[in-house]
Amino acid sequence: MSEIADPVAEWIAGYRRAWQSNDPADIRALFTEDADYRTDPWVEPWHGHAQIVSGWLERRDEPGTTTFEWTPLAVTDAVAVVQGVTVYSNAPNYSNLWVIRLAEDGRAREFTEWWMNQSVPSASLLPS
Numbered sequence: 001m002s003e004i005a006d007p008v009a010e011w012i013a014g015y016r017r018a019w020q021s022n023d024p025a026d027i028r029a030l031f032t033e034d035a036d037y038r039t040d041p042w043v044e045p046w047h048g049h050a051q052i053v054s055g056w057l058e059r060r061d062e063p064g065t066t067t068f069e070w071t072p073l074a075v076t077d078a079v080a081v082v083q084g085v086t087v088y089s090n091a092p093n094y095s096n097l098w099v100i101r102l103a104e105d106g107r108a109r110e111f112t113e114w115w116m117n118q119s120v121p122s123a124s125l126l127p128s
Helices: 003-021 024-028 048-058
Strands: 031-038 066-075 080-088 094-102 108-117
Touching: 003 024, 003 066, 003 080, 003 094, 024 048, 031 048, 066 094
Parallel strands: 031 108
Antiparallel strands: 066 080, 080 094, 094 108
């Protein structure tokens, strides 16, 4: 990975640590105090540490139940766009798209995630 992607790689490594630990300190360490975390379209983002930690823990995955592979699609000084795949040990897999806006200190000031379930549709849903 290029030098410009290193802050992104470090941030994603921290995200994975928090994903695996669900430790509020690990989660807070990823975001500026006034960060916005967008999880769903047409819904207000989680704003600030308290909402981000609370929202994260309400949707948490159990430690050790996921693997995550990623690649940067675009990285500038202002924004990183990352494509990923989340594999669950006991659930569907997901394609991910993340938009990360890092502050100068390497924490995210804005984070938006989209995910798409990779499950094969039921045969009853397929056209005949």
